[in-house]
Amino acid sequence: MSIAVMTSGGDAAGMNPAVKRFVDYSIEKGEKPYLIYDGLTGLLDGKIVEADKHAVSGILFRGGTILRSSRSQRFRDPEYRKIAYEQLEKRGIDKIVIIGGDGSFNAARVMSHEADVAVAGIPATIDNDIPCTDYCLGVDTALNVIREAIDGIRDTAASFRRTFVIETMGRNCGYLAAMSALTSGAEVCLIPEVDYDMDQITRRLNDEITQGRLYSIAVVAEGVAEGRNIAETLERKTNMEARLTILGHIQRGGSPTVLDRRMAFEFAHTAVEALLDGERSFVTVTDSLNVKTKPIDDVLSSTYELNPYICKMIHPLCH
Numbered sequence: 001m002s003i004a005v006m007t008s009g010g011d012a013a014g015m016n017p018a019v020k021r022f023v024d025y026s027i028e029k030g031e032k033p034y035l036i037y038d039g040l041t042g043l044l045d046g047k048i049v050e051a052d053k054h055a056v057s058g059i060l061f062r063g064g065t066i067l068r069s070s071r072s073q074r075f076r077d078p079e080y081r082k083i084a085y086e087q088l089e090k091r092g093i094d095k096i097v098i099i100g101g102d103g104s105f106n107a108a109r110v111m112s113h114e115a116d117v118a119v120a121g122i123p124a125t126i127d128n129d130i131p132c133t134d135y136c137l138g139v140d141t142a143l144n145v146i147r148e149a150i151d152g153i154r155d156t157a158a159s160f161r162r163t164f165v166i167e168t169m170g171r172n173c174g175y176l177a178a179m180s181a182l183t184s185g186a187e188v189c190l191i192p193e194v195d196y197d198m199d200q201i202t203r204r205l206n207d208e209i210t211q212g213r214l215y216s217i218a219v220v221a222e223g224v225a226e227g228r229n230i231a232e233t234l235e236r237k238t239n240m241e242a243r244l245t246i247l248g249h250i251q252r253g254g255s256p257t258v259l260d261r262r263m264a265f266e267f268a269h270t271a272v273e274a275l276l277d278g279e280r281s282f283v284t285v286t287d288s289l290n291v292k293t294k295p296i297d298d299v300l301s302s303t304y305e306l307n308p309y310i311c312k313m314i315h316p317l318c319h
């Protein structure tokens with residue numbers, strides 16, 4: 001029996017390194033890996049190709065997904081899904097890795113219930129809105145794209161007396177906007193999860209303008225309100241000219257950052273390993289980003305060791 005991979009839903013940087021690790025590790029484990037092109041649409045249409053190492057060489061540093069992606073209405077229909085299961089059965093595929101968001105995981109769960117197929121989800125969405133995991137592929141790359149944009153806008157902002165409103169993606173989740181505002185030193189941040197008070201915000205800005213503030217930056221998540229309306233309100237209430245920048249799909253592009261490549265590698269490795277161990281319906285998750293405290297004595301009495309997991313990963317490169 002064989003193992004396959006697809007990317008589904010909104011594309012995200014890190015999908016390509018995950019596909020590469022999936023193929024390389026499957027081959028290393030003696031499996032026959034398949035690539036499903038065009039996400040769930042491609043599964044229905046049989047766009048499924050057996051992969052060798054060559055198929056995934058030179059993709060590690062590329063943004064987007066070489067497998068392409070889709071959002072499929074047909075897949076929501078049980079009659080169409082029977083066609084998908086026939087496509088898998090014909091090729092002897094009984095294990096699938098789906099790299100995508102929670103929508104794609106819903107599709108994966110349906111598959112595991114209706115057909116004899118084990119499914120693994122790898123979280124990938126710039127929105128970072130999948131429960132039970134601290135991190136989804138694409139987030140760090142998107143944050144760096146936003147950071148670069150805000151740094152650039154700050155250059156021109158500092159040369160004028162203006163307010164700049166920057167609208168980020170994230171659908172109904174404020175993660176991208178919040179992290180961008182914190183790491184770029186924005187004066188204002190509006191996200192769907194936190195109530196805001198425009199009167200209070202403009203009073204604060206007006207006080208700061210009186211004390212010499214020359215410009216300000218407001219980061220607004222797309223799920224909050226029209227950025228244009230926020231810019232108009234800020235301009236009217238602070239008497240400072242406002243400009244709006246909607247970053248849009250540029251946030252989904254770009255070469256994956258080191259963190260996205262590393263997490264792609266670990267998620268894909270773990271997904272393949274667990275499927276081969278017989279796990280049937282799961283998502284790879286991480287909670288490594290929690291910050292906590294440790295007594296200083298504990299730290300100083302311990303010895304640093306390179307994480308054994310990293311040593312295991314590097315092992316094939318040493319032999």
Ligand SMILES: Nc1ncnc2c1ncn2[C@@H]1O[C@H](COP(=O)(O)OP(=O)(O)O)[C@@H](O)[C@H]1O
Nearest residue numbers: 009010071072075076100101102103104106107
């Ligand atoms: N409950 C469901 N049953 C079957 N397929 C689903 C279900 N929910 C989502 N899907 C499929 O998953 C696809 C990807 O979901 P979407 O929400 O668009 O992206 P993401 O995976 O990024 O959240 C949808 O276009 C649809 O084909």
Ligand SMILES: O=P(O)(O)OC[C@H]1O[C@](O)(COP(=O)(O)O)[C@@H](O)[C@@H]1O
Nearest residue numbers: 009010101124125126127169170171
């Ligand atoms: O590319 P589309 O279909 O216009 O979708 C835009 C949406 O996709 C995203 O970029 C990513 O969302 P998903 O990863 O959940 O698909 C959202 O932030 C944005 O609202």
